[in-house]
Amino acid sequence: MAELILEAKNAGDWIYRGEGAANLILSYTGSSPRFVGKVLRVQKVKKNGINCEELSSALSVHECLLWKEDCDLLSAPTREIAEHLYVQHVMRPLLGSNHVDAGIRVLVSRDFLEALGKNILSQRPSWRVDDADVNTQCDYALLISDHSVFPQALHDGELSISVEIKPKCGFLPCSRYISEEHTIKRSMTRFKLHQTLKLLQKKIPQLSQYDPMDMFSGSKERILKSIKDLYSTPQNNFRVFLNGSLVFGSLGGGKYVTNVHNDKAFEDELKSVIEADDGTLTTCFLELVSEAVFRSGLLNRLLEVQKLDVFDIEGAIHAYYDVVSQPCVVCKKLGEDKLSGRYSSLHSLPLDGSLKIVKEYLISATAKDLSLMISFRTREKGDPKSPYNVIFHESTGQSFDYKVSFIDLDMKPLEKMIYYYELDQKILRCYTKMMETIKPPENSAKVEEKT
Numbered sequence: 001m002a003e004l005i006l007e008a009k010n011a012g013d014w015i016y017r018g019e020g021a022a023n024l025i026l027s028y029t030g031s032s033p034r035f036v037g038k039v040l041r042v043q044k045v046k047k048n049g050i051n052c053e054e055l056s057s058a059l060s061v062h063e064c065l066l067w068k069e070d071c072d073l074l075s076a077p078t079r080e081i082a083e084h085l086y087v088q089h090v091m092r093p094l095l096g097s098n099h100v101d102a103g104i105r106v107l108v109s110r111d112f113l114e115a116l117g118k119n120i121l122s123q124r125p126s127w128r129v130d131d132a133d134v135n136t137q138c139d140y141a142l143l144i145s146d147h148s149v150f151p152q153a154l155h156d157g158e159l160s161i162s163v164e165i166k167p168k169c170g171f172l173p174c175s176r177y178i179s180e181e182h183t184i185k186r187s188m189t190r191f192k193l194h195q196t197l198k199l200l201q202k203k204i205p206q207l208s209q210y211d212p213m214d215m216f217s218g219s220k221e222r223i224l225k226s227i228k229d230l231y232s233t234p235q236n237n238f239r240v241f242l243n244g245s246l247v248f249g250s251l252g253g254g255k256y257v258t259n260v261h262n263d264k265a266f267e268d269e270l271k272s273v274i275e276a277d278d279g280t281l282t283t284c285f286l287e288l289v290s291e292a293v294f295r296s297g298l299l300n301r302l303l304e305v306q307k308l309d310v311f312d313i314e315g316a317i318h319a320y321y322d323v324v325s326q327p328c329v330v331c332k333k334l335g336e337d338k339l340s341g342r343y344s345s346l347h348s349l350p351l352d353g354s355l356k357i358v359k360e361y362l363i364s365a366t367a368k369d370l371s372l373m374i375s376f377r378t379r380e381k382g383d384p385k386s387p388y389n390v391i392f393h394e395s396t397g398q399s400f401d402y403k404v405s406f407i408d409l410d411m412k413p414l415e416k417m418i419y420y421y422e423l424d425q426k427i428l429r430c431y432t433k434m435m436e437t438i439k440p441p442e443n444s445a446k447v448e449e450k451t
């Protein structure tokens with residue numbers, strides 16, 4: 001049977017669902033059983049950035065070294081295929097096969113991608129449009145389960161409500177390579193530190209109340225607190241969908257000033273799923289979400305993967321320069337001798353040691369950037385045995401089926417290590433400067449007193 005290819009005439013069946021920095025997500029509205037209950041994930045290409053040729057080429061020589069043990073990746077003729085294999089063979093085993101759908105690749109024609117790009121243009125946030133377009137050079141898109149719905153409906157008109165959480169990094173680094181002037185990293189999360197820079201850059205309207213340490217704490221109370229904080233300041237870390245349609249949070253991520261963030265409207269939406277008194281529905285829903293996070297135990301598993309970043313970027317960057325066989329720019333800038341200075345223990349590692357550090361750093365980077373989708377549907381008394389986990393929600397007396405999936409498990413390019421190092425420096429510079437404006441450093445106060 002000839003392989004199916006999506007053509008321009010099929011574009012009308014796909015509608016805008018959302019997007020991140022790198023991909024567009026479309027929901028299916030047609031009736032073909034092959035696509036019902038699925039989303040299509042289509043790559044974007046930056047308007048001012050890496051060009052299409054680079055994107056469609058295979059892994060770089062140094063990336064091949066990095067992923068050589070995950071041998072399937074090396075056989076991939078294109079980067080797209082390597083990235084798909086990365087989700088299947090690297091991330092899926094680490095996070096659990098029941099919670100990851102790597103999707104299947106479907107052929108797409110250039111006409112299909114062009115028509116799609118035109119159809120969805122008006123729904124995309126304008127700053128995302130300015131940043132990137134559909135990559136019409138791609139031959140494939142990914143067909144993935146729509147995690148915001150359940151595959152088979154139990155009853156006619158069954159509703160599913162799902163929440164998307166981007167939890168970010170849930171631990172404090174303790175690497176000995178963190179410089180003294182960055183000691184704050186040991187006591188304040190990267191998420192919180194980054195907020196200051198994002199505020200300055202006007203990427204966010206206010207500081208988030210969310211603290212990833214609560215979310216990853218394993219404590220029921222703290223998880224509930226973190227969910228409530230996400231509700232108060234969702235940014236790109238929290239969204240709610242009712243049957244796949246956004247009812248809380250903002251589509252497209254990034255600059256979150258256009259939040260669908262109306263408490264009353266949200267309460268009204270919840271009425272179709274939660275049986276509770278007016279004014280208490282949101283609290284009940286947030287309790288339900290935190291119960292599912294707590295019970296699933298998946299954040300503990302995710303945390304272990306994030307913790308593969310043992311050395312922090314301030315250590316891993318040195319291993320990076322050894323992997324790419326280039327003089328260490330960081331040691332040079334810091335005036336450190338590669339062989340006898342502060343980072344000599346990293347620079348004297350055999351190549352396999354450096355490769356391991358960088359590889360694990362990049363896997364951890366994927367784990368720090370992914371999102372969870374938790375979907376619920378109500379269970380009636382007498383419903384057949386469920387293939388899903390069931391939660392009994394005490395305050396409403398309702399039972400819910402729930403399932404949890406991880407999304408956005410993209411491989412991070414090796415070259416991004418330099419960007420990671422620079423961004424880390426920038427975040428710390430911005431935070432330090434902000435603290436100095438609030439409270440001038442002791443020394444400068446003394447200098448001022450003397451003068």
Ligand SMILES: O=P(O)(O)O[C@@H]1[C@@H](OP(=O)(O)O)[C@H](OP(=O)(O)O)[C@H](O)[C@H](OP(=O)(O)O)[C@H]1OP(=O)(O)O
Nearest residue numbers: 020021022194236252253254365368369410412416
């Ligand atoms: O660096 P971070 O922590 O800001 O994470 C980036 C995300 O920003 P966030 O802070 O979550 O708003 C960023 O998200 P937004 O574009 O801000 O929604 C992307 O997820 C980016 O990944 P990639 O470039 O698509 O591979 C993310 O880059 P990676 O660091 O994961 O490579």
Ligand SMILES: Nc1ncnc2c1ncn2[C@@H]1O[C@H](COP(=O)(O)OP(=O)(O)OP(=O)(O)O)[C@@H](O)[C@H]1O
Nearest residue numbers: 018019020021022023025144145146147148407408
């Ligand atoms: N399988 C799925 N089921 C339902 N919704 C999905 C699915 N995959 C993605 N989405 C929705 O589409 C949005 C964008 O998808 P995704 O996070 O994969 O994009 P991205 O460009 O890779 O993101 P990032 O900016 O983190 O790189 C998600 O935030 C989510 O709301």
Ligand SMILES: [Zn+2]
Nearest residue numbers: 318328331343
């Ligand atoms: Zn170095």
